[in-house]
Amino acid sequence: AAPNTAFYYYHIPVLTGGNFQMIDLLKQIDGVIPNFKGIKYIHEDFVDFLSCMNYADRKYDMLWGRDENMLSALVLGNKGAVGSTYNYAAPLYLALMEAYDKGELEKANALQQQSIDMITLLGKYGGISVGKAYMKLIGLDCGAFRLPVKNMSVEQFELFTEDAVKVGFQGFCALS
Incomplete structure (x- = not known):
């Protein structure tokens, strides 16, 4: 359908329920899908991740997707990451x-x-909807989520804002 477009597999077992070794996937598709470029890896299995990084002389682009343990991926030699918190905290990760x-x-x-x-505040205040709350704090109001995602109340947003200040968000946010 799109033979000239780079294809990445999105490995996120917590949402898909599909938890199998990505090294096995690479071995199965190596050379079979010409435009396959790599994996967006959102899982905690560093053994599998490193095996994928090293497979076929590092042929595939392995993008780390767990922002909360980027440092561990860097130690393994990883050079690429894709994550949601980079939208509003890029200076933190660049530093x-x-x-x-x-x-x-x-x-x-x-x-x-x-x-x-x-x-940690993502979990405390409701998960995915908190990303938009962080965006609002940096001056980019992305609006409310549609159902079934529950949005923060005004009171929750005020408490969230106080907690964001406590963790130093303004010191490392994207528009500081």
């Missing part, structure tokens, strides 16, 4: 990657902890 590249592991660790603290 984390720079600190890692310079060998400043304590600083990289502290920055990763800031990411974890920020992401």
Whole structure:
């Protein structure tokens, strides 16, 4: 249907329920799908992820998708990431990657902890809808979600904003 368009497999078992080793997928499709370029890997299996990175002399683009443990993926040698929190906290992750590249592991660790603290608020305030709340904090109101996603009430948004300040969000957000 689109032979000239790069094709990536989106591995996110928590949503799909399809949890199998991606290295097995790579072995099965290697050379079979000409436009297959790699995997957006949103899972915690670092053994499988590293095997995929190293498969066929690093032939495939492995994109790490767990923002809250980007540092661990960098240690494995990963160079690419795709995640939702980069939309509003890109400076944090750029600083984390720079600190890692310079060998400043304590600083990289502290920055990763800031990411974890920020992401913890996603769970506390309702998951996916919190991404739009963060966007609103940086001045980009993306509007409300449609059903079935539950949106924050005004009161919840006020509490969320207070918590975002406590984790230092304004110091590392995209428009600070």
